[in-house]
Amino acid sequence: METYSEMWKGAFGSFYFVTNTLSRATPIILVGLGATLAFRAGFFNLGAEGQMILGGLSAALIALYVPGPGWYRLIMALVAGILAGGIWSAFAGWMDAKFRMNLLITTLLLNYIASLFAGYLVAYPLKDTSGSAAMSQTKMIDQSVWLPKLFQGMSLHAGFIIAILGAVLLYLYMKYTVSGYETRMLGNNPLFAAYGGVQRGKLMLYSMIASGGFAGLAGAVEVLGTQYRYLDGSLSTPGYAWSGIMATLLAGSHPLGTAFASLLLAALQTGGMGVERNTEVPLEIASVIQATLILFVSAKLSYVFLKRRKARAQGGTIA
Amino acid sequence: GKKENNTAGNSTNTSNSGNASEQAPTKKVALVLPEKIGVNAFFVQMDEGFKKAGKEFNVEVKTIESTDPAAFEQNLRSTVAENYDMIITATFQAEDALKKVAAENPDKPFAIIDTVVDLPNVRSVVFREYEASYLLGAAAGLSTKTNKVGMVVAIDAPLLKKYTEGFAQGLKYTNPNAEMLINYVGGFTDPAKAKELALLQFSKGADFIAGASAVGDLGVFEAAKEKGFYTSGQDIDNTGVDPEHVVLAQLKGTDTVAYETVKSFAEGNFAYGAVDYGLKEDGVGLTYVTRDSQSPLNPFIGQATVDKVKAIKDDIVSGKLVVKNPLNP
Amino acid sequence: MVTPILLAALGGAICSRVGLFNVGLEGLVLFGAFFAIVGNYLMGNVWLAVAFAVVCVMLFSMIFAYLSIQLRANVIIVGISLNFLALGLTSFSLRAIFNVKGAYYDKNMQGLPGWDIPLIKDIPWLGDVLSGHSPLVYAAFLLVFVFQYFLFRTVSGFRLLAVGENPVAARSIGIKSKRIQYGAVLICGILCGLAGAQLSLGQVTMFTENMTAGRGFIALVATMLGQSNPIGVGASSLLFGFMDAISIRLQGLALPTHFTMMLPYVVTLVMMFFFKDKSYLAEARKANESSR
Amino acid sequence: MLLSMENITKAYGTVKANTDIHFTLNKGEIHALVGENGAGKTTLMRILYGMEKPTSGSIQINGAEQSFSTPSDAIRSGIGMVHQHFMLFPSFTVAENIVIGREPSSGIGFNRKAAIAEVEELSRLYGMPVDPRKKTSACSLGVQQRVEILKVLHQGADIIILDEPTGVLTPLEVKELLLSIKRLAAQGKSFIIISHKLQEIMDVANRITVLRDGRVTGVVDAKHTSVEQISRLMVGRDLVEMTRTEPELGAAVLEVKSLTVNGDKGKPLVNDVNLSVRAGEIVGIAGISGNGQSELIGAIAGLVDIGSGQVMLAGKEITGAPVRKIRELGLAHIPEDRYQWGAAKDATVVENGVMGHARREQRYGMLRGRSIRSMVEGWIKRFEIKTGSPDTKAQFLSGGNLQKLIVARELAQGTPFLIAAEPTRGVDVGAMEIIHGELIKKRNEKGAILLVSSELTEILKLSDRILVMNEGRIVGELTAEEATEERISLLMAGGKQA
Ligand SMILES: Nc1ncnc2c1ncn2[C@@H]1O[C@H](COP(=O)(O)OP(=O)(O)OP(=O)(O)O)[C@@H](O)[C@H]1O
Numbered sequence A: 001m002e003t004y005s006e007m008w009k010g011a012f013g014s015f016y017f018v019t020n021t022l023s024r025a026t027p028i029i030l031v032g033l034g035a036t037l038a039f040r041a042g043f044f045n046l047g048a049e050g051q052m053i054l055g056g057l058s059a060a061l062i063a064l065y066v067p068g069p070g071w072y073r074l075i076m077a078l079v080a081g082i083l084a085g086g087i088w089s090a091f092a093g094w095m096d097a098k099f100r101m102n103l104l105i106t107t108l109l110l111n112y113i114a115s116l117f118a119g120y121l122v123a124y125p126l127k128d129t130s131g132s133a134a135m136s137q138t139k140m141i142d143q144s145v146w147l148p149k150l151f152q153g154m155s156l157h158a159g160f161i162i163a164i165l166g167a168v169l170l171y172l173y174m175k176y177t178v179s180g181y182e183t184r185m186l187g188n189n190p191l192f193a194a195y196g197g198v199q200r201g202k203l204m205l206y207s208m209i210a211s212g213g214f215a216g217l218a219g220a221v222e223v224l225g226t227q228y229r230y231l232d233g234s235l236s237t238p239g240y241a242w243s244g245i246m247a248t249l250l251a252g253s254h255p256l257g258t259a260f261a262s263l264l265l266a267a268l269q270t271g272g273m274g275v276e277r278n279t280e281v282p283l284e285i286a287s288v289i290q291a292t293l294i295l296f297v298s299a300k301l302s303y304v305f306l307k308r309r310k311a312r313a314q315g316g317t318i319a
Numbered sequence B: 001g002k003k004e005n006n007t008a009g010n011s012t013n014t015s016n017s018g019n020a021s022e023q024a025p026t027k028k029v030a031l032v033l034p035e036k037i038g039v040n041a042f043f044v045q046m047d048e049g050f051k052k053a054g055k056e057f058n059v060e061v062k063t064i065e066s067t068d069p070a071a072f073e074q075n076l077r078s079t080v081a082e083n084y085d086m087i088i089t090a091t092f093q094a095e096d097a098l099k100k101v102a103a104e105n106p107d108k109p110f111a112i113i114d115t116v117v118d119l120p121n122v123r124s125v126v127f128r129e130y131e132a133s134y135l136l137g138a139a140a141g142l143s144t145k146t147n148k149v150g151m152v153v154a155i156d157a158p159l160l161k162k163y164t165e166g167f168a169q170g171l172k173y174t175n176p177n178a179e180m181l182i183n184y185v186g187g188f189t190d191p192a193k194a195k196e197l198a199l200l201q202f203s204k205g206a207d208f209i210a211g212a213s214a215v216g217d218l219g220v221f222e223a224a225k226e227k228g229f230y231t232s233g234q235d236i237d238n239t240g241v242d243p244e245h246v247v248l249a250q251l252k253g254t255d256t257v258a259y260e261t262v263k264s265f266a267e268g269n270f271a272y273g274a275v276d277y278g279l280k281e282d283g284v285g286l287t288y289v290t291r292d293s294q295s296p297l298n299p300f301i302g303q304a305t306v307d308k309v310k311a312i313k314d315d316i317v318s319g320k321l322v323v324k325n326p327l328n329p
Numbered sequence C: 001m002v003t004p005i006l007l008a009a010l011g012g013a014i015c016s017r018v019g020l021f022n023v024g025l026e027g028l029v030l031f032g033a034f035f036a037i038v039g040n041y042l043m044g045n046v047w048l049a050v051a052f053a054v055v056c057v058m059l060f061s062m063i064f065a066y067l068s069i070q071l072r073a074n075v076i077i078v079g080i081s082l083n084f085l086a087l088g089l090t091s092f093s094l095r096a097i098f099n100v101k102g103a104y105y106d107k108n109m110q111g112l113p114g115w116d117i118p119l120i121k122d123i124p125w126l127g128d129v130l131s132g133h134s135p136l137v138y139a140a141f142l143l144v145f146v147f148q149y150f151l152f153r154t155v156s157g158f159r160l161l162a163v164g165e166n167p168v169a170a171r172s173i174g175i176k177s178k179r180i181q182y183g184a185v186l187i188c189g190i191l192c193g194l195a196g197a198q199l200s201l202g203q204v205t206m207f208t209e210n211m212t213a214g215r216g217f218i219a220l221v222a223t224m225l226g227q228s229n230p231i232g233v234g235a236s237s238l239l240f241g242f243m244d245a246i247s248i249r250l251q252g253l254a255l256p257t258h259f260t261m262m263l264p265y266v267v268t269l270v271m272m273f274f275f276k277d278k279s280y281l282a283e284a285r286k287a288n289e290s291s292r
Numbered sequence D: 001m002l003l004s005m006e007n008i009t010k011a012y013g014t015v016k017a018n019t020d021i022h023f024t025l026n027k028g029e030i031h032a033l034v035g036e037n038g039a040g041k042t043t044l045m046r047i048l049y050g051m052e053k054p055t056s057g058s059i060q061i062n063g064a065e066q067s068f069s070t071p072s073d074a075i076r077s078g079i080g081m082v083h084q085h086f087m088l089f090p091s092f093t094v095a096e097n098i099v100i101g102r103e104p105s106s107g108i109g110f111n112r113k114a115a116i117a118e119v120e121e122l123s124r125l126y127g128m129p130v131d132p133r134k135k136t137s138a139c140s141l142g143v144q145q146r147v148e149i150l151k152v153l154h155q156g157a158d159i160i161i162l163d164e165p166t167g168v169l170t171p172l173e174v175k176e177l178l179l180s181i182k183r184l185a186a187q188g189k190s191f192i193i194i195s196h197k198l199q200e201i202m203d204v205a206n207r208i209t210v211l212r213d214g215r216v217t218g219v220v221d222a223k224h225t226s227v228e229q230i231s232r233l234m235v236g237r238d239l240v241e242m243t244r245t246e247p248e249l250g251a252a253v254l255e256v257k258s259l260t261v262n263g264d265k266g267k268p269l270v271n272d273v274n275l276s277v278r279a280g281e282i283v284g285i286a287g288i289s290g291n292g293q294s295e296l297i298g299a300i301a302g303l304v305d306i307g308s309g310q311v312m313l314a315g316k317e318i319t320g321a322p323v324r325k326i327r328e329l330g331l332a333h334i335p336e337d338r339y340q341w342g343a344a345k346d347a348t349v350v351e352n353g354v355m356g357h358a359r360r361e362q363r364y365g366m367l368r369g370r371s372i373r374s375m376v377e378g379w380i381k382r383f384e385i386k387t388g389s390p391d392t393k394a395q396f397l398s399g400g401n402l403q404k405l406i407v408a409r410e411l412a413q414g415t416p417f418l419i420a421a422e423p424t425r426g427v428d429v430g431a432m433e434i435i436h437g438e439l440i441k442k443r444n445e446k447g448a449i450l451l452v453s454s455e456l457t458e459i460l461k462l463s464d465r466i467l468v469m470n471e472g473r474i475v476g477e478l479t480a481e482e483a484t485e486e487r488i489s490l491l492m493a494g495g496k497q498a
């Protein structure tokens, strides 16, 4: 019981911890949105990790090596993150469209390749040689290019606003625009979409780019808002990619739901850290509790979902 | 290591943190680690030293592990928020986060082990591991019969150059003809792969294979036991695992450092600035050479080699021999 | 080296044959590795240890089955969570049972014995490659054929395939599809238990935190690449093993290790180019099976 | 009496699918069950087959009370069901599909040889030829239907339920199937057959039970009734005979020149086809399914790759053009398979209705929600589409209602040219009347329609000109006046033009 209350405190106990949770949620939301878009379009993009890594790396490089005023480099870096993630993702899409190579496998494989490639760059040519020079990491990005913090002394940064904005925009896009509609239909039944004149190839490319773009943006935002450099492994060890995918699945690929589910997952994670800090419960148990809660939530959600679907079906054909 | 901390053990002292000694006995000190302790003897030892000091000096100590860099930063910030009196952290992985947090909280004392953070409220302690690995390489060069030695390394990253290149220099110094094989496991938690790599190096003729793959070293040890070659461990004296095959261990006194840090804080003589520990300060070392071991010396190494390596060590300490810092070319 | 991957990939294949995409292989194998060591520690007998690992992993695979089949939770979420659960639970139990952190190693602990194959072991190079492995290695390769036979030649295998192909139709003729799905997940649990045991008692004799080091995901790729066909899965696991071996030997040559380590993945991509997938049209047709 | 269902009531929440139904079946009888879409026929049969539990009521077989909770129970009592939607395993062979559930075995092994032998024996015994070694997905729909029936027979069923078995069959296949049924009935099997094709019901059935809104509205002897009487019992009103007027022909809207579509195995699926459709006419394409009609439509609609030849729409070349462009130039298309091509099951009625309209009903890339909604609501009224609301998912619409939605959507595209493929498949007589009326109306408003149907009566009723396809070629052309069922059938079977 104490564990749960500590968990709650660790996640939402004070304004400080709330911002902690929100900043943890930021990359998860963005990755989740990318997955949402791809899943909605019917593409099982499991490559968020690689896309995120390349996005983060590119953002760091632009921020470090492109001349110009800070705001300009910041925007360029964010754009570069989106592009890098998008291109990497589109590459998998292209292989699927052109050579019928299963997207599920290619995206998984591309994760390994991206992370090794990024690892090489920061271990050798782009290595930070200042400081202790012991890390596989780029140099620290100049402060003028950092994403601003939202509150003094707290980890929450402007990336969170970007993520929430992204969720709302994606929601509106999916629901109200023609291409959003076409994307959804493509995911629902590609044959129906083809029959209605939706161009699968083009849409696939675009939605993979956008999906990877979100993941890339997640990487960029994490680099520009939290890490201030690309550090090998810092985007993959926290499991943002899998958390994001999980959030999407929990929310049934609904953009706003995804944002919400991401917050939930982030809260579980920061809460877990709180438990570890303030009780004798070791970190491992915190992660066990976290996994168990997720299992519980996913079972519960799908149960509710099934029930609602049944209810709707019953009301369905009265007219 | 940076230039300014070549003056070993020095302490560019600023003011003592005001709340040091004379207050209520229970001060709270946190050790915030950027990783989980589990995979790393380095942290285990540090944690032990930390806890021991906590007991001896009546300080409330709390060790906090982190799953990943982002979690680490949050943990670090949280310890500030939760009002610990001093916060110790460790390794270059903590560098960035500490720079931010320490700068934001200029009144809070921090310490960092194994890397340097150049801020007025931070005490930094670093090691010159390459000096110890130089000795290890030297010992290997003197002991090998096949003129082939190997090293199984966790990942191909700058950090581990402190081990590989120090070793290579030492090897070259004592045995210019010896060949050195290096293989990378690709991770810190994969003994099965590490074992496979060790077996591969053995099959290529290496008779001494040093482990530098964190938990993977256990795989190297097991390979040594199976095939009967010789190996060495890292950070702590793990020759006890299998004295017949684990014949040396490169040492790193993280426990001492953690202990000393808490001690100085408790006793009120905590000083900021950078301190570094090498062979001279007895912060790093090699079994039998700088420190005795519970396990008897294996004849593969032999006393003659130990004596020679001891001489090398003395040369390094006296500055007659300079080991190149691989990270500062 | 390939054995744990092969066993887990076979397990994944059986699961995917009944329509459950099991991303929890990594976690199940980790459980297997852990409980094999626990079993060995408690009972002092490797064979009992292997059996113990298998039973324990079956229990955990039941969680997967219950949540995804009975409660209809999303299989991928369940799989991912299972991975986290395994990581946390094994690390914690390691501390609770052995009172150590990170790794449990006892040089006196007996691993699985290596078996020599009488004639082959004397052949110079081949002998080293083929002979002297733990019994589980031979078992794994045998199992490839056993499963090939089971799936395509037996009545139960046939029904299992039917459930995966069209669960509604299977139910309509009175095949108990849930029971078969449970069965498949249990088989997967057994295989992952064996995979874990091979890892912690065969390849090495120890348990370390997260010692699977991504093998479960590689197994997942092998499952998909082999199109859930036991022989195909066997072949793709071997491909991985082979490429891994090559990449190790390339280390230290011209390329930085990062690139040699990429080799297995790049080669797999290239192989995929030759083994084309079903077109999306065919898949969509199947998904929107009608009707008239 | 072999079977008797008494006081069967089935409620889904507030919806009563069956209300107090009595139904009996005698040994050797063929008993037809008819009714509008959604009348409750399938539900009643699912209850009998143990797939649904009745809210109340009882089932007796040979006088003994039975209670089925799973299909296995029903199968054990000698009941077999051929479902409205195929329940086949497409990647399995015919033999595997037939024996599944009671496979011949040797030890744990599945004896496939024995399975093939059993299937051959069965198919000979009941006079239903199939190739046991062929993959089911490679079989024509007619053969697949036979496989379903053989599967039921293999299970040893004495009571066989056929839910709309002729929906997808060609006239010839229908004839064969009905013959088989009669033969089996003579051998002592009993049948319950559901169909919307009243004529074939009259042909084959002994007794007919009519359902409306979940209630029995009549049980009649087939000998003493007429199609008109049954329709009245079903729909609750008289159907109006359609009056056909002479076509007023305009310019050619669609022109197809030497069109060839290549198949996987070298043999062309569509072989050198020439045809044109002029404004104001309906051109019917008759043919046994699988003779290239689907590919022909696909090629015109831009869904199938064209080997050679040329397609012109409204004077513009559209050979190989993307679907969107073809649609913009004036194509609307009622697809042959409503679930595969025509709809997205998980999308709502409105979303399904927007397809093809989206690019028109937009401003700055945003859908015009309100106007789209009122458009779809208009269709729901005009076509009497039964749906809970415009936001009900398409999968919960009965097939007939979904079909009406698709027809409404495509007619509303307002294009000069329309492909109507199997426009009334599986639709009840009332809905058929509406759809036929709308097609004629479009033609009278100078629309050009290419009608593809395996239903000869439909072809004869609607077409101004009839083309017959066989093995990818047009093998004959008949005017509405010349055309008779016999002449078309002959051409369809590959005979020379008379
Ligand atoms: N599972 C269900 N849940 C809710 N309502 C259902 C369900 N199954 C059927 N119904 C309702 O029961 C009614 C009868 O359906 P049924 O399938 O028996 O119709 P039918 O007579 O077979 O129609 P058709 O001629 O189109 O095949 C329908 O209005 C439908 O809405």
Ligand SMILES: Nc1ncnc2c1ncn2[C@@H]1O[C@H](COP(=O)(O)OP(=O)(O)OP(=O)(O)O)[C@@H](O)[C@H]1O
Pocket (backbone or CB within 6 Å): A313, A314, A316, A317, D037, D038, D042, D084, D395, D396, D397, D398, D399, D400, D401, D425, D426, D427, D428
């Ligand atoms: N899972 C379900 N939940 C609720 N209602 C359902 C479900 N499945 C089918 N129905 C309802 O059952 C009825 C019959 O469904 P069915 O699949 O038999 O359609 P249909 O009868 O094929 O139409 P048609 O006669 O045109 O072929 C429909 O009215 C549909 O709304």
Ligand SMILES: [Mg+2]
Pocket (backbone or CB within 6 Å): D041, D042, D043, D084, D163
């Ligand atoms: Mg029906």
Ligand SMILES: [Mg+2]
Pocket (backbone or CB within 6 Å): D037, D084, D164, D399, D400, D426
């Ligand atoms: Mg129907």
